[in-house]
Amino acid sequence: MPSAIAIAVTVEFLGFLLGLALGLALLGWYRLRLNQRLAILARDLQSEIWGSPASLTSRLTLAIAYQKQLSQQLEQEVETWKQVLFSAPVGYLQVDEDNQLTWCNAQARQILGIQQWESSRPRLLLELVRSYELDQLIEQTRDAQQPCDSEWVFHLSSPDPVSISRQSTCPLRGYGLPLLGGQVGVFLENRQEAATLAQQRDRWISDVAHELKTPLTSIRLVAETLQTRLEPPLRNWIDRLLNEAIRLSNLVQDLLDLKQIERGAPYCLNLGQLNLAELIQSAWLSLEPLARKKHVQLSYHGPEVVLIQADGPRLFRVLLNLLDNSIRYSPSQEAIRVQVRVQEVAFKATESVESQVCLEVIDSGPGFPESALPYVFDRFYQVDPSRSRQSGTSPSLEVQTPVTRIKVPMPEKSNGLGSPTPTMHPGNPLEVTISQATTASPRRELHNFGPSEAEVQRSGSSGLGLAIVRQIVEAHQGSVSANNHPETGGAWLQVFLPCQQSHPFIKS
Numbered sequence: 001m002p003s004a005i006a007i008a009v010t011v012e013f014l015g016f017l018l019g020l021a022l023g024l025a026l027l028g029w030y031r032l033r034l035n036q037r038l039a040i041l042a043r044d045l046q047s048e049i050w051g052s053p054a055s056l057t058s059r060l061t062l063a064i065a066y067q068k069q070l071s072q073q074l075e076q077e078v079e080t081w082k083q084v085l086f087s088a089p090v091g092y093l094q095v096d097e098d099n100q101l102t103w104c105n106a107q108a109r110q111i112l113g114i115q116q117w118e119s120s121r122p123r124l125l126l127e128l129v130r131s132y133e134l135d136q137l138i139e140q141t142r143d144a145q146q147p148c149d150s151e152w153v154f155h156l157s158s159p160d161p162v163s164i165s166r167q168s169t170c171p172l173r174g175y176g177l178p179l180l181g182g183q184v185g186v187f188l189e190n191r192q193e194a195a196t197l198a199q200q201r202d203r204w205i206s207d208v209a210h211e212l213k214t215p216l217t218s219i220r221l222v223a224e225t226l227q228t229r230l231e232p233p234l235r236n237w238i239d240r241l242l243n244e245a246i247r248l249s250n251l252v253q254d255l256l257d258l259k260q261i262e263r264g265a266p267y268c269l270n271l272g273q274l275n276l277a278e279l280i281q282s283a284w285l286s287l288e289p290l291a292r293k294k295h296v297q298l299s300y301h302g303p304e305v306v307l308i309q310a311d312g313p314r315l316f317r318v319l320l321n322l323l324d325n326s327i328r329y330s331p332s333q334e335a336i337r338v339q340v341r342v343q344e345v346a347f348k349a350t351e352s353v354e355s356q357v358c359l360e361v362i363d364s365g366p367g368f369p370e371s372a373l374p375y376v377f378d379r380f381y382q383v384d385p386s387r388s389r390q391s392g393t394s395p396s397l398e399v400q401t402p403v404t405r406i407k408v409p410m411p412e413k414s415n416g417l418g419s420p421t422p423t424m425h426p427g428n429p430l431e432v433t434i435s436q437a438t439t440a441s442p443r444r445e446l447h448n449f450g451p452s453e454a455e456v457q458r459s460g461s462s463g464l465g466l467a468i469v470r471q472i473v474e475a476h477q478g479s480v481s482a483n484n485h486p487e488t489g490g491a492w493l494q495v496f497l498p499c500q501q502s503h504p505f506i507k508s
Protein backbone atom coordinates (compact mmCIF):
# COMPACT_ATOMS: atom_id res chain seq x y z
CA MET A 1 0.00 0.00 0.00
CA PRO A 2 2.71 2.50 0.88
CA SER A 3 4.51 1.70 -2.34
CA ALA A 4 1.41 2.54 -4.40
CA ILE A 5 1.06 5.90 -2.67
CA ALA A 6 4.74 6.64 -3.27
CA ILE A 7 4.38 5.77 -6.94
CA ALA A 8 1.37 8.08 -7.29
CA VAL A 9 3.16 10.93 -5.56
CA THR A 10 6.18 10.37 -7.76
CA VAL A 11 4.05 10.46 -10.90
CA GLU A 12 2.32 13.66 -9.81
CA PHE A 13 5.65 15.24 -8.98
CA LEU A 14 7.08 14.28 -12.34
CA GLY A 15 4.00 15.74 -14.05
CA PHE A 16 4.45 18.91 -12.08
CA LEU A 17 8.08 19.12 -13.08
CA LEU A 18 7.19 18.45 -16.70
CA GLY A 19 4.52 21.16 -16.70
CA LEU A 20 6.87 23.55 -14.96
CA ALA A 21 9.56 22.88 -17.53
CA LEU A 22 7.08 23.40 -20.37
CA GLY A 23 5.82 26.63 -18.83
CA LEU A 24 9.36 27.90 -18.33
CA ALA A 25 10.17 27.02 -21.93
CA LEU A 26 7.13 28.93 -23.21
CA LEU A 27 7.99 31.85 -20.96
CA GLY A 28 11.56 31.87 -22.24
CA TRP A 29 10.38 31.72 -25.86
CA TYR A 30 7.91 34.55 -25.28
CA ARG A 31 10.60 36.60 -23.52
CA LEU A 32 12.98 35.99 -26.40
CA ARG A 33 10.42 37.07 -28.98
CA LEU A 34 9.56 40.11 -26.89
CA ASN A 35 13.24 41.06 -26.60
CA GLN A 36 13.66 40.67 -30.34
CA ARG A 37 10.66 42.90 -31.07
CA LEU A 38 11.83 45.46 -28.51
CA ALA A 39 15.30 45.35 -29.99
CA ILE A 40 13.92 45.99 -33.48
CA LEU A 41 11.76 48.83 -32.14
CA ALA A 42 14.66 50.38 -30.29
CA ARG A 43 16.93 50.03 -33.31
CA ASP A 44 14.32 51.75 -35.49
CA LEU A 45 13.79 54.52 -32.99
CA GLN A 46 17.41 55.53 -32.62
CA SER A 47 20.49 53.74 -33.91
CA GLU A 48 22.88 55.48 -31.49
CA ILE A 49 20.86 54.31 -28.46
CA TRP A 50 20.79 50.74 -29.83
CA GLY A 51 24.59 50.60 -29.85
CA SER A 52 24.93 51.65 -26.19
CA PRO A 53 25.96 49.04 -23.53
CA ALA A 54 22.84 49.71 -21.40
CA SER A 55 20.14 47.12 -20.88
CA LEU A 56 17.35 46.66 -23.37
CA THR A 57 14.78 48.27 -21.08
CA SER A 58 17.02 51.29 -20.55
CA ARG A 59 17.68 51.62 -24.24
CA LEU A 60 13.97 51.41 -25.00
CA THR A 61 13.23 54.08 -22.38
CA LEU A 62 15.89 56.36 -23.86
CA ALA A 63 14.53 55.80 -27.38
CA ILE A 64 10.97 56.66 -26.30
CA ALA A 65 12.21 59.81 -24.59
CA TYR A 66 14.13 60.75 -27.75
CA GLN A 67 11.03 60.24 -29.88
CA LYS A 68 9.00 62.45 -27.55
CA GLN A 69 11.61 65.16 -27.89
CA LEU A 70 11.65 64.77 -31.67
CA SER A 71 7.84 64.93 -31.77
CA GLN A 72 7.89 68.17 -29.80
CA GLN A 73 10.44 69.64 -32.20
CA LEU A 74 8.26 68.67 -35.18
CA GLU A 75 5.21 70.24 -33.53
CA GLN A 76 7.19 73.43 -33.00
CA GLU A 77 8.27 73.42 -36.66
CA VAL A 78 4.67 72.91 -37.76
CA GLU A 79 3.60 75.86 -35.66
CA THR A 80 6.44 77.92 -37.11
CA TRP A 81 5.38 77.09 -40.67
CA LYS A 82 1.78 77.89 -39.79
CA GLN A 83 2.90 81.29 -38.57
CA VAL A 84 4.86 81.79 -41.79
CA LEU A 85 1.82 80.85 -43.89
CA PHE A 86 -0.45 82.98 -41.75
CA SER A 87 1.75 86.05 -42.29
CA ALA A 88 2.58 85.31 -45.95
CA PRO A 89 1.73 87.99 -48.55
CA VAL A 90 -0.11 85.36 -50.63
CA GLY A 91 -3.32 83.64 -49.59
CA TYR A 92 -3.40 79.98 -48.55
CA LEU A 93 -6.33 77.76 -47.69
CA GLN A 94 -6.69 74.04 -47.08
CA VAL A 95 -9.75 71.83 -47.52
CA ASP A 96 -10.33 68.18 -46.58
CA GLU A 97 -11.78 65.40 -48.72
CA ASP A 98 -15.30 66.76 -48.13
CA ASN A 99 -14.31 70.28 -49.25
CA GLN A 100 -14.53 71.60 -45.70
CA LEU A 101 -12.28 74.55 -44.99
CA THR A 102 -9.84 73.34 -42.32
CA TRP A 103 -7.35 76.22 -42.32
CA CYS A 104 -6.64 79.52 -44.09
CA ASN A 105 -4.36 82.46 -43.46
CA ALA A 106 -5.18 86.14 -43.06
CA GLN A 107 -4.41 87.02 -46.67
CA ALA A 108 -6.83 84.36 -47.97
CA ARG A 109 -9.55 85.68 -45.65
CA GLN A 110 -8.99 89.20 -46.97
CA ILE A 111 -8.95 88.15 -50.63
CA LEU A 112 -12.04 85.91 -50.41
CA GLY A 113 -13.90 88.01 -47.86
CA ILE A 114 -14.08 85.25 -45.22
CA GLN A 115 -15.22 86.74 -41.92
CA GLN A 116 -16.94 84.23 -39.64
CA TRP A 117 -14.73 81.16 -39.51
CA GLU A 118 -12.98 79.26 -36.68
CA SER A 119 -10.22 76.73 -37.20
CA SER A 120 -11.73 74.47 -34.53
CA ARG A 121 -15.03 74.25 -36.45
CA PRO A 122 -14.50 73.24 -40.11
CA ARG A 123 -17.23 74.41 -42.48
CA LEU A 124 -17.99 73.77 -46.13
CA LEU A 125 -16.04 76.08 -48.38
CA LEU A 126 -19.19 76.73 -50.39
CA GLU A 127 -20.83 78.26 -47.31
CA LEU A 128 -18.02 80.78 -46.94
CA VAL A 129 -16.87 81.49 -50.53
CA ARG A 130 -19.04 81.53 -53.65
CA SER A 131 -16.51 80.88 -56.40
CA TYR A 132 -17.13 78.25 -59.07
CA GLU A 133 -13.57 78.64 -60.41
CA LEU A 134 -12.04 77.95 -56.99
CA ASP A 135 -14.17 74.81 -56.54
CA GLN A 136 -13.22 73.67 -60.02
CA LEU A 137 -9.50 74.17 -59.30
CA ILE A 138 -9.80 72.10 -56.11
CA GLU A 139 -11.60 69.25 -57.89
CA GLN A 140 -9.15 69.34 -60.78
CA THR A 141 -6.20 69.13 -58.39
CA ARG A 142 -7.79 66.27 -56.44
CA ASP A 143 -8.60 64.30 -59.59
CA ALA A 144 -5.23 64.85 -61.27
CA GLN A 145 -3.18 64.34 -58.08
CA GLN A 146 -0.68 66.88 -59.34
CA PRO A 147 -0.25 70.65 -59.02
CA CYS A 148 -2.74 72.67 -61.10
CA ASP A 149 -3.17 76.39 -61.65
CA SER A 150 -5.93 78.65 -62.90
CA GLU A 151 -6.74 82.34 -63.35
CA TRP A 152 -10.12 83.99 -62.93
CA VAL A 153 -11.84 87.17 -61.82
CA PHE A 154 -13.34 86.80 -58.33
CA HIS A 155 -16.48 88.75 -57.53
CA LEU A 156 -16.67 89.43 -53.82
CA SER A 157 -20.30 88.91 -52.79
CA SER A 158 -22.04 90.96 -50.13
CA PRO A 159 -25.10 89.98 -48.07
CA ASP A 160 -26.40 93.54 -48.32
CA PRO A 161 -28.60 93.81 -51.47
CA VAL A 162 -28.08 97.57 -51.55
CA SER A 163 -24.34 97.16 -52.21
CA ILE A 164 -24.70 94.65 -55.04
CA SER A 165 -23.87 97.28 -57.65
CA ARG A 166 -20.77 98.25 -55.69
CA GLN A 167 -19.36 94.73 -55.35
CA SER A 168 -15.62 94.63 -55.88
CA THR A 169 -13.83 92.33 -58.29
CA CYS A 170 -10.32 90.99 -58.06
CA PRO A 171 -8.28 89.04 -60.64
CA LEU A 172 -6.84 85.95 -58.95
CA ARG A 173 -4.39 83.21 -59.79
CA GLY A 174 -4.69 79.95 -57.87
CA TYR A 175 -2.20 77.11 -57.43
CA GLY A 176 -3.64 73.82 -56.20
CA LEU A 177 -1.47 71.23 -54.40
CA PRO A 178 -2.68 67.68 -53.65
CA LEU A 179 -2.15 66.63 -50.02
CA LEU A 180 -2.57 63.38 -48.08
CA GLY A 181 -5.99 61.94 -47.36
CA GLY A 182 -7.73 63.72 -50.23
CA GLN A 183 -6.91 67.16 -48.85
CA VAL A 184 -6.02 70.03 -51.17
CA GLY A 185 -4.03 73.18 -50.45
CA VAL A 186 -4.54 76.28 -52.61
CA PHE A 187 -2.26 79.29 -52.86
CA LEU A 188 -4.05 82.45 -53.98
CA GLU A 189 -2.25 85.35 -55.66
CA ASN A 190 -3.92 88.73 -55.97
CA ARG A 191 -3.30 89.90 -59.55
CA GLN A 192 -4.91 93.32 -59.15
CA GLU A 193 -1.62 95.21 -59.11
CA ALA A 194 -0.31 93.28 -62.12
CA ALA A 195 -3.56 93.94 -63.99
CA THR A 196 -3.32 97.66 -63.18
CA LEU A 197 0.27 97.80 -64.42
CA ALA A 198 -0.72 95.95 -67.60
CA GLN A 199 -3.53 98.43 -68.21
CA GLN A 200 -1.19 101.37 -67.68
CA ARG A 201 1.36 99.78 -70.03
CA ASP A 202 -1.25 99.16 -72.72
CA ARG A 203 -2.62 102.67 -72.35
CA TRP A 204 0.88 104.12 -72.68
CA ILE A 205 1.63 101.98 -75.75
CA SER A 206 -1.68 102.96 -77.33
CA ASP A 207 -1.08 106.66 -76.69
CA VAL A 208 2.45 106.50 -78.12
CA ALA A 209 1.23 104.54 -81.16
CA HIS A 210 -1.45 107.13 -81.88
CA GLU A 211 1.05 109.96 -81.50
CA LEU A 212 3.53 108.26 -83.88
CA LYS A 213 0.96 107.45 -86.54
CA THR A 214 0.52 111.00 -87.87
CA PRO A 215 4.22 111.98 -88.25
CA LEU A 216 5.07 108.58 -89.77
CA THR A 217 2.31 109.04 -92.34
CA SER A 218 3.69 112.47 -93.20
CA ILE A 219 7.24 111.12 -93.55
CA ARG A 220 5.96 108.32 -95.80
CA LEU A 221 4.04 110.71 -98.05
CA VAL A 222 7.06 113.01 -98.41
CA ALA A 223 9.34 110.06 -99.19
CA GLU A 224 6.94 108.67 -101.79
CA THR A 225 6.69 112.11 -103.41
CA LEU A 226 10.48 112.50 -103.59
CA GLN A 227 10.97 108.92 -104.80
CA THR A 228 9.86 109.73 -108.36
CA ARG A 229 11.61 113.10 -108.57
CA LEU A 230 15.18 112.16 -107.67
CA GLU A 231 17.91 110.59 -109.73
CA PRO A 232 18.90 106.94 -109.05
CA PRO A 233 21.93 107.73 -106.79
CA LEU A 234 19.76 109.77 -104.44
CA ARG A 235 16.70 107.60 -104.90
CA ASN A 236 18.42 104.74 -103.03
CA TRP A 237 18.47 106.83 -99.88
CA ILE A 238 14.78 107.67 -100.29
CA ASP A 239 14.02 103.97 -100.80
CA ARG A 240 15.76 103.13 -97.54
CA LEU A 241 13.92 105.93 -95.76
CA LEU A 242 10.60 104.72 -97.18
CA ASN A 243 11.28 101.13 -96.15
CA GLU A 244 12.00 102.15 -92.57
CA ALA A 245 8.94 104.42 -92.46
CA ILE A 246 6.73 101.57 -93.69
CA ARG A 247 8.27 99.21 -91.13
CA LEU A 248 7.57 101.65 -88.31
CA SER A 249 4.05 102.26 -89.64
CA ASN A 250 3.38 98.52 -89.66
CA LEU A 251 4.66 98.25 -86.11
CA VAL A 252 2.38 101.09 -84.97
CA GLN A 253 -0.59 99.52 -86.75
CA ASP A 254 0.15 96.15 -85.12
CA LEU A 255 0.09 97.78 -81.70
CA LEU A 256 -3.20 99.50 -82.46
CA ASP A 257 -4.72 96.27 -83.79
CA LEU A 258 -3.74 94.41 -80.63
CA LYS A 259 -5.28 97.08 -78.46
CA GLN A 260 -8.50 97.12 -80.47
CA ILE A 261 -8.89 93.35 -80.32
CA GLU A 262 -8.23 93.26 -76.57
CA ARG A 263 -10.81 95.95 -75.88
CA GLY A 264 -13.67 94.61 -77.95
CA ALA A 265 -13.18 90.84 -78.29
CA PRO A 266 -15.36 89.13 -79.28
CA TYR A 267 -17.92 91.90 -79.86
CA CYS A 268 -15.75 93.84 -82.31
CA LEU A 269 -15.86 91.00 -84.86
CA ASN A 270 -17.94 91.34 -88.00
CA LEU A 271 -18.84 87.67 -88.53
CA GLY A 272 -19.81 86.25 -91.89
CA GLN A 273 -19.64 82.98 -93.79
CA LEU A 274 -16.22 82.46 -95.38
CA ASN A 275 -14.50 79.72 -97.35
CA LEU A 276 -11.35 78.99 -95.36
CA ALA A 277 -9.65 77.21 -98.28
CA GLU A 278 -10.17 80.23 -100.54
CA LEU A 279 -8.95 82.56 -97.80
CA ILE A 280 -5.75 80.53 -97.47
CA GLN A 281 -5.11 80.82 -101.21
CA SER A 282 -5.78 84.57 -101.12
CA ALA A 283 -3.34 85.05 -98.22
CA TRP A 284 -0.69 83.05 -100.07
CA LEU A 285 -1.13 85.20 -103.18
CA SER A 286 -0.58 88.31 -101.06
CA LEU A 287 2.75 86.88 -99.91
CA GLU A 288 3.78 85.79 -103.41
CA PRO A 289 6.61 88.38 -103.76
CA LEU A 290 8.22 87.16 -100.55
CA ALA A 291 7.74 83.48 -101.42
CA ARG A 292 9.13 83.97 -104.95
CA LYS A 293 12.49 85.08 -103.57
CA LYS A 294 12.88 81.87 -101.56
CA HIS A 295 11.63 79.19 -104.00
CA VAL A 296 9.00 78.30 -101.41
CA GLN A 297 5.93 76.26 -102.31
CA LEU A 298 2.58 75.86 -100.57
CA SER A 299 1.10 72.37 -100.20
CA TYR A 300 -2.54 72.41 -99.13
CA HIS A 301 -4.23 69.31 -97.69
CA GLY A 302 -7.93 69.51 -96.99
CA PRO A 303 -11.38 70.03 -98.49
CA GLU A 304 -11.88 72.46 -101.35
CA VAL A 305 -14.63 74.27 -99.45
CA VAL A 306 -14.54 74.81 -95.69
CA LEU A 307 -17.28 77.25 -94.68
CA ILE A 308 -16.91 78.91 -91.30
CA GLN A 309 -18.36 81.91 -89.48
CA ALA A 310 -15.53 84.42 -88.95
CA ASP A 311 -14.42 88.00 -89.39
CA GLY A 312 -12.89 87.97 -92.89
CA PRO A 313 -10.24 90.72 -92.58
CA ARG A 314 -9.09 89.55 -89.16
CA LEU A 315 -8.90 85.87 -90.10
CA PHE A 316 -7.06 86.92 -93.26
CA ARG A 317 -4.56 88.67 -90.97
CA VAL A 318 -4.12 85.43 -89.02
CA LEU A 319 -3.35 83.47 -92.19
CA LEU A 320 -1.08 86.23 -93.45
CA ASN A 321 0.99 86.25 -90.25
CA LEU A 322 1.23 82.46 -90.05
CA LEU A 323 2.29 82.04 -93.67
CA ASP A 324 4.65 85.01 -93.49
CA ASN A 325 6.32 83.47 -90.44
CA SER A 326 6.73 80.13 -92.22
CA ILE A 327 8.03 81.68 -95.45
CA ARG A 328 10.65 83.75 -93.66
CA TYR A 329 12.10 80.80 -91.78
CA SER A 330 11.72 78.06 -94.42
CA PRO A 331 14.78 76.87 -96.35
CA SER A 332 14.91 77.43 -100.08
CA GLN A 333 13.22 74.89 -102.38
CA GLU A 334 11.01 73.60 -99.54
CA ALA A 335 7.24 73.38 -99.19
CA ILE A 336 5.02 74.87 -96.50
CA ARG A 337 2.27 72.42 -95.65
CA VAL A 338 -1.16 73.74 -94.68
CA GLN A 339 -3.68 71.19 -93.41
CA VAL A 340 -7.35 71.80 -92.66
CA ARG A 341 -9.69 69.29 -91.06
CA VAL A 342 -12.82 69.20 -88.93
CA GLN A 343 -12.71 67.19 -85.73
CA GLU A 344 -15.00 66.36 -82.85
CA VAL A 345 -13.97 67.50 -79.36
CA ALA A 346 -15.50 66.27 -76.10
CA PHE A 347 -15.79 68.74 -73.22
CA LYS A 348 -15.84 67.17 -69.75
CA ALA A 349 -17.24 70.27 -68.05
CA THR A 350 -20.43 70.31 -70.13
CA GLU A 351 -20.37 66.62 -71.14
CA SER A 352 -20.94 67.62 -74.75
CA VAL A 353 -19.27 66.99 -78.10
CA GLU A 354 -18.65 69.92 -80.44
CA SER A 355 -17.03 70.29 -83.86
CA GLN A 356 -14.09 72.54 -84.53
CA VAL A 357 -11.89 73.40 -87.50
CA CYS A 358 -8.20 72.62 -87.10
CA LEU A 359 -5.80 74.64 -89.28
CA GLU A 360 -2.15 73.54 -89.25
CA VAL A 361 0.80 75.38 -90.80
CA ILE A 362 3.99 73.30 -90.94
CA ASP A 363 7.34 74.41 -92.35
CA SER A 364 10.71 72.71 -92.78
CA GLY A 365 12.79 75.33 -91.00
CA PRO A 366 14.86 74.95 -87.83
CA GLY A 367 11.76 75.13 -85.62
CA PHE A 368 11.48 76.77 -82.24
CA PRO A 369 13.89 76.21 -79.33
CA GLU A 370 12.16 74.18 -76.64
CA SER A 371 12.72 76.98 -74.14
CA ALA A 372 10.97 79.48 -76.45
CA LEU A 373 7.75 77.52 -77.04
CA PRO A 374 5.86 79.02 -74.06
CA TYR A 375 6.68 82.56 -75.22
CA VAL A 376 6.32 82.59 -79.02
CA PHE A 377 2.89 84.27 -78.76
CA ASP A 378 4.12 87.00 -76.42
CA ARG A 379 4.53 90.54 -77.67
CA PHE A 380 7.92 91.52 -79.12
CA TYR A 381 9.28 88.01 -78.54
CA GLN A 382 11.57 86.88 -81.35
CA VAL A 383 13.64 83.73 -81.83
CA ASP A 384 15.69 84.91 -84.78
CA PRO A 385 19.00 83.41 -83.51
CA SER A 386 17.62 79.87 -83.86
CA ARG A 387 15.42 80.31 -86.95
CA SER A 388 17.62 81.32 -89.85
CA ARG A 389 16.40 83.01 -93.02
CA GLN A 390 17.43 82.00 -96.50
CA SER A 391 16.69 83.46 -99.87
CA GLY A 392 15.35 82.00 -103.10
CA THR A 393 13.25 82.72 -106.17
CA SER A 394 10.15 81.39 -107.95
CA PRO A 395 7.49 79.73 -105.79
CA SER A 396 4.56 77.58 -106.77
CA LEU A 397 1.26 76.95 -105.05
CA GLU A 398 0.30 73.31 -104.71
CA VAL A 399 -3.15 72.46 -103.34
CA GLN A 400 -4.15 68.89 -102.40
CA THR A 401 -7.57 67.57 -101.50
CA PRO A 402 -8.62 64.08 -100.41
CA VAL A 403 -9.74 63.19 -103.98
CA THR A 404 -8.22 65.85 -106.24
CA ARG A 405 -5.01 67.77 -106.62
CA ILE A 406 -4.82 71.43 -107.60
CA LYS A 407 -1.46 72.81 -108.68
CA VAL A 408 -0.98 76.53 -109.26
CA PRO A 409 2.51 77.55 -110.52
CA MET A 410 3.38 81.13 -109.65
CA PRO A 411 4.60 83.58 -112.30
CA GLU A 412 8.14 84.86 -112.25
CA LYS A 413 7.00 88.49 -112.38
CA SER A 414 4.02 90.39 -111.09
CA ASN A 415 1.69 92.17 -113.46
CA GLY A 416 2.20 95.50 -111.74
CA LEU A 417 -1.34 95.55 -110.47
CA GLY A 418 -0.75 93.44 -107.38
CA SER A 419 -1.04 89.68 -107.12
CA PRO A 420 -1.89 87.57 -110.21
CA THR A 421 -5.46 86.66 -111.05
CA PRO A 422 -6.55 82.98 -110.90
CA THR A 423 -8.41 81.60 -113.92
CA MET A 424 -10.14 78.27 -114.51
CA HIS A 425 -9.27 76.04 -117.47
CA PRO A 426 -12.48 74.97 -119.23
CA GLY A 427 -11.08 71.53 -120.02
CA ASN A 428 -10.53 70.60 -116.39
CA PRO A 429 -12.42 72.66 -113.79
CA LEU A 430 -10.26 71.27 -110.94
CA GLU A 431 -6.98 72.52 -112.41
CA VAL A 432 -6.28 76.09 -111.38
CA THR A 433 -3.33 78.12 -112.69
CA ILE A 434 -2.14 81.69 -112.34
CA SER A 435 -2.08 83.76 -115.54
CA GLN A 436 -0.94 87.29 -116.31
CA ALA A 437 -3.84 89.74 -115.92
CA THR A 438 -4.05 92.63 -118.33
CA THR A 439 -7.38 94.29 -117.71
CA ALA A 440 -8.79 92.36 -114.73
CA SER A 441 -8.25 93.68 -111.24
CA PRO A 442 -5.90 91.68 -108.99
CA ARG A 443 -7.45 88.80 -106.97
CA ARG A 444 -10.88 89.61 -108.37
CA GLU A 445 -12.28 86.16 -107.46
CA LEU A 446 -10.61 85.96 -104.03
CA HIS A 447 -10.92 87.92 -100.80
CA ASN A 448 -8.88 91.10 -100.89
CA PHE A 449 -8.17 91.85 -97.24
CA GLY A 450 -4.38 92.13 -97.27
CA PRO A 451 -1.59 94.68 -97.82
CA SER A 452 -0.17 95.69 -101.15
CA GLU A 453 2.74 93.89 -102.77
CA ALA A 454 5.13 96.72 -101.93
CA GLU A 455 4.18 96.60 -98.26
CA VAL A 456 4.65 92.84 -98.15
CA GLN A 457 8.09 93.12 -99.70
CA ARG A 458 9.17 95.90 -97.34
CA SER A 459 7.62 94.63 -94.12
CA GLY A 460 9.90 93.21 -91.44
CA SER A 461 9.42 91.16 -88.33
CA SER A 462 8.36 93.19 -85.30
CA GLY A 463 7.70 90.36 -82.86
CA LEU A 464 3.96 91.10 -82.89
CA GLY A 465 2.76 88.77 -85.66
CA LEU A 466 2.06 85.69 -83.55
CA ALA A 467 0.75 87.83 -80.68
CA ILE A 468 -1.85 89.24 -83.06
CA VAL A 469 -2.66 85.72 -84.23
CA ARG A 470 -3.43 84.61 -80.69
CA GLN A 471 -5.56 87.67 -79.94
CA ILE A 472 -7.66 87.28 -83.10
CA VAL A 473 -8.12 83.53 -82.66
CA GLU A 474 -9.14 83.92 -79.01
CA ALA A 475 -11.57 86.66 -80.06
CA HIS A 476 -13.20 84.00 -82.28
CA GLN A 477 -13.48 81.74 -79.18
CA GLY A 478 -10.67 79.56 -80.52
CA SER A 479 -7.15 78.62 -79.48
CA VAL A 480 -3.69 78.46 -80.99
CA SER A 481 -0.58 76.44 -80.12
CA ALA A 482 3.04 76.25 -81.27
CA ASN A 483 5.24 73.15 -81.40
CA ASN A 484 7.96 71.55 -83.48
CA HIS A 485 6.67 68.98 -85.95
CA PRO A 486 8.01 65.46 -85.24
CA GLU A 487 8.54 64.69 -88.96
CA THR A 488 9.89 67.89 -90.50
CA GLY A 489 11.44 69.35 -87.34
CA GLY A 490 10.10 72.76 -88.36
CA ALA A 491 7.56 75.03 -86.74
CA TRP A 492 4.09 73.50 -86.26
CA LEU A 493 1.40 76.10 -85.65
CA GLN A 494 -2.14 74.89 -84.95
CA VAL A 495 -5.26 77.05 -84.94
CA PHE A 496 -8.56 75.69 -83.59
CA LEU A 497 -11.78 77.53 -84.46
CA PRO A 498 -15.27 76.52 -83.31
CA CYS A 499 -17.94 75.28 -85.72
CA GLN A 500 -21.64 76.04 -85.75
CA GLN A 501 -23.75 73.01 -86.52
CA SER A 502 -26.39 75.08 -88.31
CA HIS A 503 -24.08 75.70 -91.28
CA PRO A 504 -22.73 73.23 -93.86
CA PHE A 505 -19.08 73.76 -93.04
CA ILE A 506 -17.59 71.06 -95.20
CA LYS A 507 -18.16 70.46 -98.89
CA SER A 508 -16.11 67.80 -100.61
